[in-house]
Amino acid sequence: MAPSTTVTRRVKRKAPRAFLKRTLKQKKPHLGLGRCCDLLIHLNCLLFIQRLAEESRTNACESKSRVIKKDHVLAAGKVILKKSRG
């Protein structure tokens, strides 16, 4: 691979804790959040995204496309959302 294509953007590892708390409050206003639970939710989110990324990547590889398209993510989302039911 040419060096220009392997440039990786920095990824923030900081968790958007306020955002997580806010969304949970919005959806379930009567539910409280224990200490450090938002971090665990963040972890869960990261794992979900990673699974989604892997699945859509394999979908794209199977259809021999170089970029990830809309329907690849759609198909992956269906599978992964089913897998991540509680």
Added chain:
Amino acid sequence: LSPYVKFFSFCTKMPVEKTALEIVEKCLDKYFQHLCNDLEVFASHAGRKIVKPEDLLLLMRRQGLVTDQVSQHVLVERYLPLEYRQQLIPCAFSGNSVFPAQ
């Protein structure tokens, strides 16, 4: 939701189309909805109004992320930065004290 979308395009290691990223956002929305419903059910089943770490552990077990081979602490060590790990995994400190207390 933008940090998670960025993380998605980092994980794929592939160029991603703009429309595909919108779909990712939609998926995340659905995912949060499911997550909140599950947490509510778990907490109310235990007779609490506060979500505790046990609920998250149970959720991840149900999702097949935490298994007998891979424990939750392994996942925390692998994916979260050090400052958060210190808050999540109990560790012995000086003066024979363990933080966070079990």
